[in-house]
Amino acid sequence: MTPAESADRLPRLPRAFFSRSVLAVAPGLLGCELTHAGVTVRITETEAYAGPRDPGSHAYRGITPRTRPMFGPAGFTYCYFTYGNHWMLCLVAGDDGIAESVLVRAGEVVAGHDLVRARRGTARERDWGRGPGRLAQALALSREHTGRDFCRPSIGDPIELTVVAPRHPVDPDDVRTGPRVGVSGPGGDAVAYPWRFWLEGEPSVSVYRPGVVRKRRS
DNA sequence: ATACCGATTGGCT
Protein backbone atom coordinates (compact mmCIF):
# COMPACT_ATOMS: atom_id res chain seq x y z
CA MET A 1 0.00 0.00 0.00
CA THR A 2 1.41 3.37 -0.96
CA PRO A 3 1.47 6.23 1.57
CA ALA A 4 -1.21 8.10 -0.36
CA GLU A 5 -3.48 5.06 -0.37
CA SER A 6 -3.07 4.43 3.34
CA ALA A 7 -3.84 8.06 4.14
CA ASP A 8 -6.89 8.02 1.95
CA ARG A 9 -8.41 5.03 3.70
CA LEU A 10 -9.38 7.21 6.63
CA PRO A 11 -10.95 10.68 6.42
CA ARG A 12 -8.94 13.71 7.46
CA LEU A 13 -9.57 14.78 11.02
CA PRO A 14 -12.19 17.55 10.75
CA ARG A 15 -11.54 21.15 11.67
CA ALA A 16 -13.76 20.58 14.73
CA PHE A 17 -11.06 18.27 16.08
CA PHE A 18 -8.53 21.11 16.00
CA SER A 19 -10.93 23.84 17.13
CA ARG A 20 -10.88 22.58 20.70
CA SER A 21 -8.51 23.62 23.46
CA VAL A 22 -4.90 22.95 22.58
CA LEU A 23 -4.65 20.93 25.79
CA ALA A 24 -7.16 18.49 24.30
CA VAL A 25 -5.79 18.56 20.77
CA ALA A 26 -2.13 17.96 21.67
CA PRO A 27 -2.63 14.62 23.48
CA GLY A 28 -5.39 13.74 21.02
CA LEU A 29 -2.89 13.76 18.17
CA LEU A 30 -0.83 10.95 19.69
CA GLY A 31 -1.12 7.86 17.51
CA CYS A 32 -2.61 9.83 14.62
CA GLU A 33 -1.03 9.46 11.20
CA LEU A 34 0.43 12.46 9.43
CA THR A 35 1.20 12.28 5.73
CA HIS A 36 3.13 14.71 3.53
CA ALA A 37 5.22 14.39 0.38
CA GLY A 38 5.02 10.62 0.20
CA VAL A 39 5.85 9.92 3.84
CA THR A 40 3.53 8.90 6.67
CA VAL A 41 4.45 9.11 10.35
CA ARG A 42 2.61 7.95 13.42
CA ILE A 43 2.75 10.83 15.90
CA THR A 44 4.44 9.86 19.18
CA GLU A 45 5.16 13.22 20.82
CA THR A 46 3.52 16.65 20.85
CA GLU A 47 3.68 19.91 22.77
CA ALA A 48 0.97 22.50 23.43
CA TYR A 49 1.58 26.22 23.03
CA ALA A 50 -1.21 28.42 24.23
CA GLY A 51 -1.57 31.96 23.18
CA PRO A 52 -0.30 35.34 24.33
CA ARG A 53 -0.48 34.38 28.01
CA ASP A 54 1.94 31.48 27.52
CA PRO A 55 5.48 32.85 27.99
CA GLY A 56 6.91 29.85 26.13
CA SER A 57 4.96 30.58 22.98
CA HIS A 58 6.08 32.56 19.95
CA ALA A 59 2.71 34.27 20.30
CA TYR A 60 3.63 35.67 23.71
CA ARG A 61 4.65 39.06 22.31
CA GLY A 62 1.64 39.35 20.06
CA ILE A 63 1.04 38.89 16.38
CA THR A 64 3.96 39.22 13.96
CA PRO A 65 4.34 38.28 10.30
CA ARG A 66 5.85 34.94 11.29
CA THR A 67 3.30 33.99 13.94
CA ARG A 68 0.21 35.18 12.11
CA PRO A 69 -1.05 31.66 11.28
CA MET A 70 -1.27 30.89 15.00
CA PHE A 71 -3.75 33.73 15.48
CA GLY A 72 -6.01 32.45 12.76
CA PRO A 73 -8.50 29.58 12.68
CA ALA A 74 -7.71 25.98 13.60
CA GLY A 75 -6.71 23.50 10.94
CA PHE A 76 -3.87 25.56 9.47
CA THR A 77 -0.14 24.90 9.60
CA TYR A 78 2.38 27.10 11.37
CA CYS A 79 5.88 26.21 10.16
CA TYR A 80 8.89 28.18 11.33
CA PHE A 81 12.66 28.17 10.88
CA THR A 82 15.07 28.16 13.80
CA TYR A 83 18.72 27.72 14.75
CA GLY A 84 19.71 28.55 11.20
CA ASN A 85 18.96 25.03 10.04
CA HIS A 86 15.68 23.56 11.08
CA TRP A 87 12.00 23.78 10.20
CA MET A 88 9.31 22.86 12.71
CA LEU A 89 5.71 21.85 12.12
CA CYS A 90 2.87 23.16 14.27
CA LEU A 91 -0.84 22.53 13.80
CA VAL A 92 -3.03 25.46 14.79
CA ALA A 93 -5.75 24.73 17.36
CA GLY A 94 -8.40 26.71 19.24
CA ASP A 95 -10.75 29.38 18.03
CA ASP A 96 -10.02 32.03 15.42
CA GLY A 97 -8.19 34.87 17.16
CA ILE A 98 -6.87 32.60 19.92
CA ALA A 99 -3.21 31.78 19.28
CA GLU A 100 -2.93 28.10 20.11
CA SER A 101 -0.90 25.47 18.32
CA VAL A 102 0.56 22.00 18.70
CA LEU A 103 4.22 21.41 17.94
CA VAL A 104 4.61 17.95 16.41
CA ARG A 105 7.83 16.84 18.08
CA ALA A 106 8.26 13.23 16.99
CA GLY A 107 6.84 10.39 14.97
CA GLU A 108 7.52 6.88 13.79
CA VAL A 109 7.86 6.47 10.04
CA VAL A 110 5.24 3.98 8.87
CA ALA A 111 5.35 4.57 5.11
CA GLY A 112 7.71 6.15 2.60
CA HIS A 113 10.86 4.61 4.06
CA ASP A 114 12.91 5.07 0.89
CA LEU A 115 12.09 8.77 0.70
CA VAL A 116 13.01 9.29 4.34
CA ARG A 117 16.27 7.41 3.91
CA ALA A 118 17.20 9.83 1.15
CA ARG A 119 16.09 12.92 3.09
CA ARG A 120 17.68 12.01 6.42
CA GLY A 121 21.09 10.94 5.10
CA THR A 122 23.08 8.73 7.43
CA ALA A 123 20.70 8.95 10.38
CA ARG A 124 19.59 5.70 12.00
CA GLU A 125 15.99 4.71 11.43
CA ARG A 126 15.08 5.33 15.05
CA ASP A 127 16.17 8.95 14.61
CA TRP A 128 14.28 9.60 11.37
CA GLY A 129 11.48 11.45 13.14
CA ARG A 130 12.98 11.82 16.61
CA GLY A 131 12.70 15.55 17.28
CA PRO A 132 10.78 18.32 15.51
CA GLY A 133 13.55 19.34 13.12
CA ARG A 134 14.19 15.77 12.03
CA LEU A 135 10.48 15.11 11.65
CA ALA A 136 9.98 18.14 9.42
CA GLN A 137 12.95 17.07 7.32
CA ALA A 138 11.54 13.55 6.93
CA LEU A 139 8.25 15.08 5.79
CA ALA A 140 10.00 17.62 3.52
CA LEU A 141 8.32 20.60 5.19
CA SER A 142 9.72 24.12 4.96
CA ARG A 143 8.88 27.75 4.35
CA GLU A 144 6.26 27.22 1.68
CA HIS A 145 4.18 25.07 4.00
CA THR A 146 3.30 27.63 6.66
CA GLY A 147 -0.16 29.16 6.92
CA ARG A 148 -1.79 26.40 4.88
CA ASP A 149 -5.24 24.94 5.42
CA PHE A 150 -4.80 21.18 5.83
CA CYS A 151 -8.44 20.47 6.69
CA ARG A 152 -9.93 21.89 3.52
CA PRO A 153 -7.12 22.57 1.03
CA SER A 154 -8.13 25.25 -1.44
CA ILE A 155 -8.40 24.38 -5.12
CA GLY A 156 -5.28 25.33 -6.99
CA ASP A 157 -3.32 25.74 -3.77
CA PRO A 158 -3.15 22.19 -2.50
CA ILE A 159 -1.15 21.30 0.54
CA GLU A 160 -0.53 17.64 0.45
CA LEU A 161 -0.73 17.24 4.23
CA THR A 162 -3.25 15.01 5.92
CA VAL A 163 -3.89 14.05 9.52
CA VAL A 164 -6.03 10.99 10.19
CA ALA A 165 -7.18 9.19 13.34
CA PRO A 166 -5.04 6.42 14.85
CA ARG A 167 -5.05 3.18 12.89
CA HIS A 168 -5.00 1.37 16.23
CA PRO A 169 -6.48 2.91 19.38
CA VAL A 170 -4.09 4.53 21.81
CA ASP A 171 -4.08 3.07 25.32
CA PRO A 172 -4.63 6.03 27.67
CA ASP A 173 -2.24 4.42 30.12
CA ASP A 174 0.56 4.88 27.58
CA VAL A 175 0.14 8.66 27.42
CA ARG A 176 2.67 10.58 29.53
CA THR A 177 2.97 14.29 30.26
CA GLY A 178 5.88 16.47 31.31
CA PRO A 179 7.56 19.85 30.85
CA ARG A 180 8.22 21.13 27.36
CA VAL A 181 11.63 20.56 25.81
CA GLY A 182 14.13 23.36 25.40
CA VAL A 183 11.76 26.15 26.41
CA SER A 184 13.73 28.91 28.13
CA GLY A 185 12.35 31.20 30.79
CA PRO A 186 9.09 30.81 32.70
CA GLY A 187 7.48 28.89 29.83
CA GLY A 188 9.71 25.96 30.71
CA ASP A 189 8.22 25.70 34.20
CA ALA A 190 7.63 22.00 34.83
CA VAL A 191 4.72 22.63 37.21
CA ALA A 192 2.91 25.45 35.43
CA TYR A 193 3.41 24.10 31.89
CA PRO A 194 3.47 20.26 31.83
CA TRP A 195 2.36 20.53 28.23
CA ARG A 196 4.50 17.90 26.53
CA PHE A 197 2.68 14.68 25.66
CA TRP A 198 4.22 11.42 24.48
CA LEU A 199 3.60 7.70 24.10
CA GLU A 200 5.55 5.74 26.68
CA GLY A 201 8.03 3.24 25.31
CA GLU A 202 8.22 4.64 21.79
CA PRO A 203 11.81 4.75 20.49
CA SER A 204 11.02 7.79 18.33
CA VAL A 205 10.27 10.06 21.30
CA SER A 206 12.92 12.75 21.61
CA VAL A 207 15.15 13.11 24.65
CA TYR A 208 14.22 15.64 27.32
CA ARG A 209 16.41 18.71 27.60
CA PRO A 210 15.63 21.60 29.93
CA GLY A 211 15.57 25.12 28.55
CA VAL A 212 18.54 27.32 29.26
CA VAL A 213 17.98 29.68 32.14
CA ARG A 214 18.21 33.25 31.06
CA LYS A 215 16.79 36.43 32.30
CA ARG A 216 13.64 37.59 30.66
CA ARG A 217 14.04 40.40 28.23
CA SER A 218 12.06 43.46 29.21
C1' DA B 1 21.16 49.54 10.51
C1' DT B 2 22.57 46.37 13.90
C1' DA B 3 22.59 43.04 17.77
C1' DC B 4 20.73 39.18 19.96
C1' DC B 5 18.87 34.69 20.15
C1' DG B 6 16.35 30.41 19.37
C1' DA B 7 9.93 25.24 20.62
C1' DT B 8 17.64 21.96 17.45
C1' DT B 9 20.87 18.90 15.57
C1' DG B 10 25.07 16.26 14.71
C1' DG B 11 29.69 15.53 15.66
C1' DC B 12 33.25 14.94 18.88
C1' DT B 13 35.37 13.95 23.73
Add this chain to the structure above:
DNA sequence: GCCAATCGGTATC
Protein backbone atom coordinates in the same frame (compact mmCIF):
# COMPACT_ATOMS: atom_id res chain seq x y z
C1' DG C 1 28.11 15.24 28.02
C1' DC C 2 29.69 19.32 25.56
C1' DC C 3 29.58 22.62 21.93
C1' DA C 4 29.70 24.84 17.32
C1' DA C 5 26.92 25.69 13.37
C1' DT C 6 23.85 28.94 11.07
C1' DC C 7 20.41 32.57 9.69
C1' DG C 8 15.71 34.56 9.82
C1' DG C 9 12.77 37.02 13.01
C1' DT C 10 12.41 40.37 16.30
C1' DA C 11 13.72 44.08 19.20
C1' DT C 12 16.29 48.06 19.75
C1' DC C 13 18.77 52.23 18.43
